[in-house]
Amino acid sequence: MPELIRNDVVIDDTFAEAFGMRATAVIITADTIAWARQAAVTMTGFATSVIACGCEAGIERALDPAETPDARPGVRVLLFGVSTSVLEQQLVMRLGQCVLTAPGTACFAGLDGEERIKLGAAIRYFGDGWQIAKRLGGKRFWRIPVMDGEFVCEDTTGLTKQAVGGGNLMIMGRDRLSTLAAAEAAVSAIASVPDVIMPFPGGIARSGSKIGSKYKALAASTNDAYCPTLKGRVESALTPDIGSVLEIVIDGLTAASVRAAMQVGIGALVECGAANGLIRIGAGNYGGKLGKFQYPLHELLP
Amino acid sequence: MSATIFTLKETPPQRCDFSALIPGRTANVDEMERIEIQTTKERLRVGDLFRVTPGDEATLRFEGGSERFDCVGANMSGGRIEVIGDVGQMLGVGMRGGAIAVSGNAGRLAGAEMIGGRIEISGDAGDLAGGPLAGGTTGMRGGVIHIQGNAGERAGDRMRRGLLVVGGRAGSYLASRMIGGTVVCFGEARTLPGYLMRRGTIILGSRAEFLSPTFINTGAHELVAMRLLARWLIEEGIAGGSQLAATMRRLVGDTAIDGRGEIFLPA
Numbered sequence: 327m328p329e330l331i332r333n334d335v336v337i338d339d340t341f342a343e344a345f346g347m348r349a350t351a352v353i354i355t356a357d358t359i360a361w362a363r364q365a366a367v368t369m370t371g372f373a374t375s376v377i378a379c380g381c382e383a384g385i386e387r388a389l390d391p392a393e394t395p396d397a398r399p400g401v402r403v404l405l406f407g408v409s410t411s412v413l414e415q416q417l418v419m420r421l422g423q424c425v426l427t428a429p430g431t432a433c434f435a436g437l438d439g440e441e442r443i444k445l446g447a448a449i450r451y452f453g454d455g456w457q458i459a460k461r462l463g464g465k466r467f468w469r470i471p472v473m474d475g476e477f478v479c480e481d482t483t484g485l486t487k488q489a490v491g492g493g494n495l496m497i498m499g500r501d502r503l504s505t506l507a508a509a510e511a512a513v514s515a516i517a518s519v520p521d522v523i524m525p526f527p528g529g530i531a532r533s534g535s536k537i538g539s540k541y542k543a544l545a546a547s548t549n550d551a552y553c554p555t556l557k558g559r560v561e562s563a564l565t566p567d568i569g570s571v572l573e574i575v576i577d578g579l580t581a582a583s584v585r586a587a588m589q590v591g592i593g594a595l596v597e598c599g600a601a602n603g604l605i606r607i608g609a610g611n612y613g614g615k616l617g618k619f620q621y622p623l624h625e626l627l628p
Numbered sequence: 629m630s631a632t633i634f635t636l637k638e639t640p641p642q643r644c645d646f647s648a649l650i651p652g653r654t655a656n657v658d659e660m661e662r663i664e665i666q667t668t669k670e671r672l673r674v675g676d677l678f679r680v681t682p683g684d685e686a687t688l689r690f691e692g693g694s695e696r697f698d699c700v701g702a703n704m705s706g707g708r709i710e711v712i713g714d715v716g717q718m719l720g721v722g723m724r725g726g727a728i729a730v731s732g733n734a735g736r737l738a739g740a741e742m743i744g745g746r747i748e749i750s751g752d753a754g755d756l757a758g759g760p761l762a763g764g765t766t767g768m769r770g771g772v773i774h775i776q777g778n779a780g781e782r783a784g785d786r787m788r789r790g791l792l793v794v795g796g797r798a799g800s801y802l803a804s805r806m807i808g809g810t811v812v813c814f815g816e817a818r819t820l821p822g823y824l825m826r827r828g829t830i831i832l833g834s835r836a837e838f839l840s841p842t843f844i845n846t847g848a849h850e851l852v853a854m855r856l857l858a859r860w861l862i863e864e865g866i867a868g869g870s871q872l873a874a875t876m877r878r879l880v881g882d883t884a885i886d887g888r889g890e891i892f893l894p895a
Contacts, residue, residue, distance in 0.1 A: 460857075462791075467856065469851075
């Protein structure tokens with residue numbers, strides 16, 4: 327592979343391969359930003375990968391009171407799934423167990439659009455007959471009596487079939503801590519890109535996977551080509567100087583938003599430079615055989 | 629393009645039925661002038677009563693109104709009607725869409741059984757605004773009625789859905805037999821608002837002359853729903869939206885019929 331170098335960091339001439347997904351968004355408000363965040367973190371906590379969590383979800387950004395329907399502090403949460411039915415099921419389950427239960431919250435649609443999925447329409451029955459529907463302008467809301475007052479929840483939210491999941495950056499460094507510092511810088515930069523989330527813990531995955539396993543029961547297993555303790559023992563993608571690898575996975579409401587996030591991420595990594603242990607930037611793909619979307623790294627350089 | 633203008637030439641000699649004269653009906657001035665609006669056996673045409681100035685057929689402007697003008701905007705589904713003056717009864721009856729603005733007063737049954745659209749009355753409205761017609765099972769089922777002045781008795785009677793706002797006072801039995809929807813009354817409501825209501829929301833910005841003991845006081849509450857309503861009223865340009873307090877006293881009823889409606893009052 328021809329090498330491209332920026333600020334002494336090698337950027338692999340490869341591409342990230344990403345997949346079409348369904349996605350939706352909600353706005354969670356509360357009396358304070360802390361409580362809105364808490365509800366959102368609880369809702370999206372176990373949503374790192376569709377492999378075993380049902381959906382991938384995260385906080386897209388915090389919202390000012392001026393930006394929310396009830397003029398209270400809030401956050402916007404994005405959820406991604408492989409199908410509409412699974413996504414709807416996950417949304418409703420998480421709404422009911424994590425947002426409804428959090429003190430002082432309200433929940434509103436976070437995405438416009440003709441295609442809708444149920445929000446309040448699905449959990450209104452919790453009100454046991456005491457729930458109230460209200461129509462204001464073109465929107466419908468449910469008011470469900472709860473112990474701290476009422477849980478207000480919009481009837482439906484929008485759904486998009488144009489979402490993309492699996493945009494990614496592989497960050498290769500000299501050792502674990504310096505690689506982590508570079509990855510954190512990239513996550514911090516990508517957080518300001520609209521319409522994207524990074525579903526893994528803190529935005530970072532340390533256990534990238536490959537398809538297949540020697541064990542029949544497992545669909546995926548450790549990406550040994552990128553495991554530093556196996557350098558030379560397996561067909562490794564790593565050079566001897568690389569001591570640690572971390573991956574950032576990006577899901578976005580549009581292909582363009584994923585591209586923007588990757589570009590911002592690469593920019594932040596290049597700015598880190600090689601001085602503090604960052605060695606190489608790569609990306610994961612399946613030879614272009616599985617995903618519909620491709621993001622060549624060399625097109626995204628600063 | 630400006631509105632089609634109907635300038636009133638004389639006081640109407642009889643009550644008139646305006647249901648055939650709605651926006652979008654025809655662009656042709658001659659056809660408009662030939663529309664019959666009599667309610668007795670004495671024929672009366674639009675052209676007899678008005679001088680018509682051609683304009684956009686989707687906007688009709690009546691310069692000069694009368695409390696004898698009935699069914700203005702009846703069943704309209706789009707466009708706009710403006711009346712500089714009063715109208716009679718059944719303003720916008722059965723309306724589905726579009727907007728009507730009356731600078732004076734309206735008679736009884738304004739917005740009766742309307743399904744959508746918006747009615748603005750700068751003056752007062754008679755009894756049964758947003759209510760059912762005789763024998764009807766529901767009142768308004770959608771849309772917005774904004775009465776800037778006072779409403780008569782039984783405004784919002786048997787209301788099913790939609791929003792009715794009274795800037796001034798409301799007569800007795802406001803939103804009697806309410807089924808759903810929202811009524812806001814900024815001035816005083818006379819006796820027994822929400823009489824026999826089943827569901828729906830009544831918000832009284834001031835007080836009620838007499839509240840039925842069949843309504844249960846659940847105390848004062850600070851509700852997000854009130855913020856949403858206040859904000860929506862402000863966005864719709866309905867004055868008084870910002871007056872709705874975040875904390876209000878909530879009464880549930882009418883328990884006389886096991887109702888689960890609510891009346892809000894200042895805390």
